[in-house]
Amino acid sequence: MTYNIGFIGYKFMSRAHANALNKLAMFFSDAPDIERHVIVGRNEPALSKAAKTLGFAHTATDWVDALDEVDILYNLTPNSVHAEPSIAALERDIPVMCEKPLAPTLDGAEAMADAAADSDATAATAFNYRYIPAIQYAQNLVQAGELGEIHQVRGRYLQDWLVDPDAPWSWRNSEKLAGTGAIGDLGAHTIDLTDFLVGDRVGAFDRVSGHLQTFVEERPIEGDGETRQVTVDDAYTAQVEFESGAIGTFEASRFATGHKNDHSIAVYGSDGAIRFSLERLNELEFNGPDTRGFETILVTDPDDPYYDHWWPPGHVIGWEHTFVHENYEFLSAVESGEDYHPDFADGLAVQRVLDAIQRSDESGAWVDVP
Amino acid sequence: MTYNIGFIGYKFMSRAHANALNKLAMFFSDAPDIERHVIVGRNEPALSKAAKTLGFAHTATDWVDALDEVDILYNLTPNSVHAEPSIAALERDIPVMCEKPLAPTLDGAEAMADAAADSDATAATAFNYRYIPAIQYAQNLVQAGELGEIHQVRGRYLQDWLVDPDAPWSWRNSEKLAGTGAIGDLGAHTIDLTDFLVGDRVGAFDRVSGHLQTFVEERPIEGDGETRQVTVDDAYTAQVEFESGAIGTFEASRFATGHKNDHSIAVYGSDGAIRFSLERLNELEFNGPDTRGFETILVTDPDDPYYDHWWPPGHVIGWEHTFVHENYEFLSAVESGEDYHPDFADGLAVQRVLDAIQRSDESGAWVDVP
Amino acid sequence: MTYNIGFIGYKFMSRAHANALNKLAMFFSDAPDIERHVIVGRNEPALSKAAKTLGFAHTATDWVDALDEVDILYNLTPNSVHAEPSIAALERDIPVMCEKPLAPTLDGAEAMADAAADSDATAATAFNYRYIPAIQYAQNLVQAGELGEIHQVRGRYLQDWLVDPDAPWSWRNSEKLAGTGAIGDLGAHTIDLTDFLVGDRVGAFDRVSGHLQTFVEERPIEGDGETRQVTVDDAYTAQVEFESGAIGTFEASRFATGHKNDHSIAVYGSDGAIRFSLERLNELEFNGPDTRGFETILVTDPDDPYYDHWWPPGHVIGWEHTFVHENYEFLSAVESGEDYHPDFADGLAVQRVLDAIQRSDESGAWVDVP
Amino acid sequence: MTYNIGFIGYKFMSRAHANALNKLAMFFSDAPDIERHVIVGRNEPALSKAAKTLGFAHTATDWVDALDEVDILYNLTPNSVHAEPSIAALERDIPVMCEKPLAPTLDGAEAMADAAADSDATAATAFNYRYIPAIQYAQNLVQAGELGEIHQVRGRYLQDWLVDPDAPWSWRNSEKLAGTGAIGDLGAHTIDLTDFLVGDRVGAFDRVSGHLQTFVEERPIEGDGETRQVTVDDAYTAQVEFESGAIGTFEASRFATGHKNDHSIAVYGSDGAIRFSLERLNELEFNGPDTRGFETILVTDPDDPYYDHWWPPGHVIGWEHTFVHENYEFLSAVESGEDYHPDFADGLAVQRVLDAIQRSDESGAWVDVP
Numbered sequence A, B, C, D: 001m002t003y004n005i006g007f008i009g010y011k012f013m014s015r016a017h018a019n020a021l022n023k024l025a026m027f028f029s030d031a032p033d034i035e036r037h038v039i040v041g042r043n044e045p046a047l048s049k050a051a052k053t054l055g056f057a058h059t060a061t062d063w064v065d066a067l068d069e070v071d072i073l074y075n076l077t078p079n080s081v082h083a084e085p086s087i088a089a090l091e092r093d094i095p096v097m098c099e100k101p102l103a104p105t106l107d108g109a110e111a112m113a114d115a116a117a118d119s120d121a122t123a124a125t126a127f128n129y130r131y132i133p134a135i136q137y138a139q140n141l142v143q144a145g146e147l148g149e150i151h152q153v154r155g156r157y158l159q160d161w162l163v164d165p166d167a168p169w170s171w172r173n174s175e176k177l178a179g180t181g182a183i184g185d186l187g188a189h190t191i192d193l194t195d196f197l198v199g200d201r202v203g204a205f206d207r208v209s210g211h212l213q214t215f216v217e218e219r220p221i222e223g224d225g226e227t228r229q230v231t232v233d234d235a236y237t238a239q240v241e242f243e244s245g246a247i248g249t250f251e252a253s254r255f256a257t258g259h260k261n262d263h264s265i266a267v268y269g270s271d272g273a274i275r276f277s278l279e280r281l282n283e284l285e286f287n288g289p290d291t292r293g294f295e296t297i298l299v300t301d302p303d304d305p306y307y308d309h310w311w312p313p314g315h316v317i318g319w320e321h322t323f324v325h326e327n328y329e330f331l332s333a334v335e336s337g338e339d340y341h342p343d344f345a346d347g348l349a350v351q352r353v354l355d356a357i358q359r360s361d362e363s364g365a366w367v368d369v370p
Helices: A012-027 A044-054 A063-067 A083-091 A106-118 A133-143 A182-202 A321-336 A344-363 B012-027 B044-054 B063-067 B083-091 B106-118 B133-143 B182-202 B321-336 B344-363 C012-027 C044-054 C083-091 C106-118 C133-143 C182-202 C321-336 C344-363 D012-027 D044-054 D063-067 D083-091 D106-118 D133-143 D182-202 D321-336 D344-363
Strands: A002-008 A033-040 A058-060 A072-075 A096-098 A123-125 A150-158 A205-213 A218-220 A227-229 A235-242 A247-253 A262-269 A273-277 A283-287 A294-298 B002-008 B033-040 B058-060 B072-075 B096-098 B123-125 B150-158 B205-213 B218-220 B227-229 B235-242 B247-253 B262-269 B273-277 B283-287 B294-298 C002-008 C033-040 C058-060 C072-075 C096-098 C123-125 C150-158 C205-213 C218-220 C227-229 C235-242 C247-253 C262-269 C273-277 C283-287 C294-298 D002-008 D033-040 D058-060 D072-075 D096-098 D123-125 D150-158 D205-213 D218-220 D227-229 D235-242 D247-253 D262-269 D273-277 D283-287 D294-298
Touching (some): A002 A012, A002 A063, A012 A033, A012 A044, A012 A321, A012 C012, A012 C044, A033 A044, A033 A063, A044 A058, A044 C012, A058 A063, A063 A083, A072 A083, A083 A096, A106 A123, A106 A344, A123 A321, A133 A262, A133 A273, A133 A283, A150 A182, A182 A205, A182 A235, A182 A247, A182 A262, A182 A344, A205 A344, A205 B205, A235 A344, A235 B247, A247 B150, A247 B235, A247 B247, B002 B012, B002 B321, B012 B033, B012 B044, B012 B321, B012 D012, B012 D044, B033 B044, B033 B063, B044 B058, B044 D012, B063 B083, B083 B106, B106 B123, B106 B344, B123 B344, B133 B182, B133 B262, B133 B273, B133 B283, B182 B205, B182 B235, B182 B262, B182 B344, B205 B344, B235 B344, C002 C012, C002 C321, C012 C033, C012 C321, C033 C044, C072 C083, C083 C096, C106 C344, C123 C344, C133 C182, C133 C262, C133 C273, C150 C182, C150 D247, C182 C205, C182 C235, C182 C247, C182 C262, C182 C344, C205 D205, C205 D235, C235 C344, C235 D205, C235 D235, C235 D247, C247 D150, C247 D235, D002 D012, D002 D063, D012 D044, D012 D321, D033 D044, D058 D063, D063 D083, D072 D083, D083 D096, D083 D106, D106 D123, D123 D344, D133 D182, D133 D262, D133 D273, D133 D283, D150 D182, D182 D235, D182 D262, D205 D344, D235 D344
Parallel strands (some): A002 A033, A002 A072, A033 A058, A072 A096, A096 A123, A150 A247, B002 B072, B033 B058, B072 B096, B096 B123, B150 B247, C002 C033, C002 C072, C033 C058, C072 C096, C150 C247, D002 D033, D002 D072, D033 D058, D072 D096, D150 D247
Antiparallel strands (some): A205 A235, A235 A247, A262 A273, A273 A283, A283 A294, A294 D294, B150 B262, B205 B235, B218 B227, B235 B247, B273 B283, B283 B294, B294 C294, C150 C262, C205 C235, C218 C227, C235 C247, C262 C273, C273 C283, C283 C294, D150 D262, D235 D247, D262 D273, D273 D283, D283 D294
16 A cells, blocks of 8 residues: 655655655665655645655645545644644544644643544654664663663753844744744653653653743844744753652753754663763763763664664764654554554653643742643 | 961861962962961871871861961861861951861851951862863853853763762761752852852842752661661752843752763853863863854963963863962962952852752742842 | 666665665755666666665666666776776766776776766766765865965774674675775775865875785685685875875774774864864864864854755754765756866876875885876 | 982973972872982072972082982983983982983984993883873773784874964974974874883884974074074874784874874774873773773773872873872882883883884885884
8 A cells, every 4th residue: 555645834844754755765665655645835836846845746725625635644834733633634543743742732732642542543743853773772771771770861952043132033932833932842852752761760750840931032023124022932941850769950942052953861870871962863872881981882883773774884874864764663653553652642741741841930839740 | 477277187178288288389489388287187096197198297186276376277177067167267367268068057157157257367168160270261251251141051060979879878978967968069069160150140049949869868887787877968950040030950969870070061151152071171162253163172271270380281280280279379368368269158158059959949949049 | 858867786885876866856956857767787686676775767787788778877886897887988978977986906097087088978986075064164164274274184084894803705805806995995085085175275195105904814705614815905004295295194994993984084284273073974173263172063054065955953964965965966067067076087086196005005115196 | 218319400391200209298108208309400590499499409500410419310301411411320320210202313312221221220211101090091901902902003192382383493493402303202102102002912113104294494583583493393104013913103293283282092903992182181982892982981980090099080180190100100119129111221112113213204115113
């Protein structure tokens, strides 16, 4: 069977997923057959151009119509558009890959997770960083007990594209369109990655204390003379305690001058530790029972996760490859009917942590994660 | 005039300061003349041996007697012994260099700061990390506005010497003797360093949210068969907000596997950023208006802070050199009568932040720093 | 016009180029239209499978026949097969992209360069590392004079896949099939990259002193019980002097334990310096007039070479992307008729340096590069 | 017994050794008792000042007279003054610590080694980098076979203090006073360190190919208007082959922009590899049988070489500490009468390699090391 794929959205994330789909046949020959069938958007000329570039056969301006034609839906829209089409697809048992965070509000995320629970179709939340070989290698180390009992976690996601107060306003600065700022856009990744790496060992996030800050209150509208209110956070910080008693600190910022896309995570256990940074995504730093310091491992050997599909050792891969792995696993799960993670329930779990951090910021007190 | 120096304590910190005093004549020829006169301790044989090794002319087992003979007192004892001799010395207008943190409790620190305020003598808190050339270079950059408006700070102090649950109990694990654990021993340094680097720009610590955790509840007594309760924290984390609205995260741990003495601080401003780690204390990472990434500066040029006293560029110095600089400045201030910082008021200010973090840990809510 | 592309060879390099061609439409929309038309090899079943995976419409077992059908030829074979098909294609004015080094012997390379000179078709040598954004950024710095007068160069290419004496014999260990070992396979890249980066500033390689070494004299044939002679070098080193008086050291090894694919180059000038390593190919270390130490630049901004075609800053690319850039430039030059570099003359120039290094190794004396 | 120490020379190296002697009592309590007795120089006022600063009881303007008073002689003069006083002392069985390189010419070094062979006194060449804890830790790894059979070595010593063509002329630029430039000043260290680390495994330096280059031919005399000829090398490179067939590359430069004192060495064996850089002298990078990548080891644990004498883990030491270790071992050997290395024969062996590199530079051919 060849699956007809439909995308809603035709910008950054659509390029990332279209590129991934385009590479599957060459590098993952046992991936299900797919056709980039229809791409949905409202701006016709831009959409037509994108369809051509991204290799889609058809375009549509209404996602409702598109649902009739597709076997699998990719929801690659701004956060405020995540819920409705995803739920509609799931109600028709159409598998969905939805970008993260699941929804701008916890209510929205719960409705989506409910729809997924009621559906026979696979519902994926697009936490692509689970698919970095170095991250999966790290998870294997943790699972195998190489780090012993986990005591502490530190996660941070640093960018600097808003540090200039004249950087233009975008939908990412709007509570209405994005829900939140750095915490939802970046923090969602970190919370999910933490759960992926150590969740089996430390249990769920038990309670959190959070802080959100907006450094620049309004920004210019591009090509206008006006400014518009920034209604989301520029940065957040959080302290957490896990069920096991392990503790952690979390942080994201769009004001971290000198950092472009530094998603870093460190885990400290009784027998070892790991450190990872997205800007050097082929590397993992590992301290274990047989090492004194941190060893820098280039996770590009044939027996490393996914690497037999790619190039010889040391011929490094990039950010886009995480999407290839993600799509391979998602499509394979759709075809086989096997469980897929991160699913919508995983996406909702992340959202619950984010929501608790926000509530803690408002109340000034620690908040239990439900 | 030659100053007679008296030390109370003859262990780790006494070696650090005695070595510093021993080096002054050779490397800081304009430092005041001093004599290592008397060293005070309770274990006579060990004390005699230490006196010989550390170059002291006399020993004493009672600090009260020793006060009659000394021009300057170094209080290098465990935290619980900081207050009484320091206050007694200041009441007699004898200058004091006291190790950090100032006292195990806020009350004790307040009494010490009061005594210093009432005394004509110099009262120094031994925050030696202010005297790292790379740190002073960094402070100069911040003061000169090279980083612009400061938005975020991240400080952490990572060690791993307690991660083994069989590591023996010591006074550092006792609330009675040490007051606190990682927060007082390590966190005190980080809070002071932050204030030193950016205090003029972001104002005081305004409010904090803290978390203290003890991972191993009891530890074996060395050469015994018994165990003893750990009554202090193994690690702490904190979120802070400064008066300016800048935010920060702080953390220390004795369970950070793979780290020996990693005291790191990062500062992000609107125009630049700096990063520093104590394990590479000759280096500063700097991102500024003229750089895209972080530049690794070896702060060992003749025009770098204190470096004209030492070696040619790239002939690096070590941890002990911070004490030489500290003692040079302290003794010079004693002689000249000029203000010295960090003084006891600075030590108290740090203690107030630490106390607020602890109270926040107890209450589960943000706490204003008085 | 749509160009019919033919590949000779269907292994490692063919995957790299096929992937590049497959990505052009999505990321370089102004690239010429191409069709992956025919792929040539001798093992029919493996070839058919490769054709399917790599997206070729047809297969052929004789490259002579294939020449009738193709508009552009990619010669992606072992070194000993480079000359004949490339020359035949050029004689018919069919553009050729040939893998490096140009030929196993200097004679072969000269014949190929002669054929290119006599042909109207573009003849490219596949030195893909010229197409790393960080390398082009570095070249721009050198060209702009940011490094001043160039004094010294250091190039090395370190791998470790032969350090195990039981690693199996392959064509890369055979003088007959490969011509040389590390020097041709790895050294060719370094010599070309050096010329690309600083050739305009230091002139040609003037004279060289070389050393080739084989550490393991014979290796097992896989799945056999026999061994076979290693007739090429495992490692080479060289000292060079350029026309300007600048000097350099070069080195490659397949025995550099702990290194997978570390192609590094450093350039020191009177005003600045650069350092690059292929294992961190998104980064360039730069010391310039405004920096004291080396600044680590993530060369992933929209105005960096080729990066406007890819992802937002810090969303790093990988080794394979160099082939996309290379193919884009090559195909654009084929279409426009403009000059393309590195061409066969550039490939021959590299070969002359390698040959001089080998002759120096034999004679034990410095050798002038013709 | 208390040994009367005499220094000839009162500048950079004298400060380094005087500081070391001053620290011995505090940190190496079993070191022989010494007195800083007499310091010899020609400029009386400067000498008196140095004597006071460096802690010497007496001064002398003629080293011949001084020999009557000293038990141990430190020859810390420019290279051209190494031979005569050292030989005179040894003839009187006075132990000598002489700075490196042993002499400006091979003849001089041979005479010195002959004098040492004929003397009952200890004769030390001051290769202080053997005394870095990380280097001794590395040597232990090599000796223990952790790296397996050694294949390749790379040593380089990079500084940049002459890259400015207006940097003033000094004795270090004079063949008459210094013998050579970068090769003798910096290369001597690298050759000795290589022999120390791997000599037992790879045998002696068998043959070499060398290259010396002077980039700036004359330099201004400070506070003058005149210039003076530079008669030594600014940089050298070399290729070597060891008796075992292992190979290496060596390099030093005073024109390596961005490097202050980067003495680096890398060793590659069949089972592992090490990398070291002097600018981070507390660290060793190690790849071994149990690691995939390079592990960064902070060599500051109590069971690391010499570290039980210093500070807790992670409280790093500096360049000057190498002299403390060196003097401790030298003085202990003087007292015990046991063999000491590096002795004058070791210094001569280094000089023979340097001389062969220079002769190779002149002849343009490989030269056997005698």
